[in-house]
Amino acid sequence: MTTEASLEGRVALVTGASRGIGLAIAQGVVERGGRVVISSRSESNLAEALSTFSDARSVHAVVAHVGSRQDADRLVTETIERFGRLDILVNNAATNPYFGPLVDIDDARMQKTYEVNQASIVTHTAAAWHQWMGEHGGVVLNIASVGGLGPEPGLGWYNVTKAAVIHLTKQFAWELAPKVRVNAIAPGVVRTDLARGLWEKNEDLLTGHIPMRRLGEPDDVAEMALMLVSDSSSWITGQTIVIDGGTTNQPSGGVG
């Protein structure tokens, strides 16, 4: 029985890996013996991210926009050309350009959030399947959110896309088994740029509602991610694991 989630010999592709949760996952892949392609929209952000890896031979950076199917196909092609295989796809990149009531959201931001957070899961998983995993097998991990589990003020449309990520995880797990396992992680509030508006000015108030009394850190999510993409979880597929310091485990508020 293995105790360590070794990724020796494995090749991973992580979208949205220039910072935050994606970068922490990519660093963990290399620490466990794997090689990784990190991707984001910005060459300079990726250069900064690359400089945080001690072994640069195990990392390759590719600029790509997850909202583009062409970019998704090219990203997977470049990964296979560079490292010879693709064992692990982490669909991590996401955006949240709108905060407010659903009835007031404009078409442009609705469309952008859909393309980046939801449609990208389909295009990248399809590219990975058609170019490598359909024949050789592999693992897909989607980063959802606890927001996808219920209503929340101001984050309605982002949360709809994250609910879709949870459902897409179940659907792909069913369609792609037994060759490919597909799981998701639903984080609570994690200290990254994406959630800065939620935690920066209200950290004490926020942590007061978190049973573990602290925000999540990117490494909290990365630890579970590395387990789910390794052989330690070879009988887990179609699942969404909540990592939120206990936030969603609250008394029901009912009267009896």
Ligand SMILES: NC(=O)c1ccc[n+]([C@@H]2O[C@H](COP(=O)([O-])OP(=O)(O)OC[C@H]3O[C@@H](n4cnc5c(N)ncnc54)[C@H](OP(=O)(O)O)[C@@H]3O)[C@@H](O)[C@H]2O)c1
């Ligand atoms: N932080 C939280 O509290 C929290 C909670 C629940 C779920 N999540 C989820 O966790 C995942 C990671 O978020 P994070 O908190 O680590 O955010 P983050 O620190 O803002 O990082 C987002 C990453 O995605 C990249 N990115 C953004 N738009 C992109 C696009 N269109 N194409 C390609 N790359 C793009 C960014 O890079 P560039 O700017 O260089 O392109 C960056 O590397 C997301 O799926 C998010 O929804 C986060």
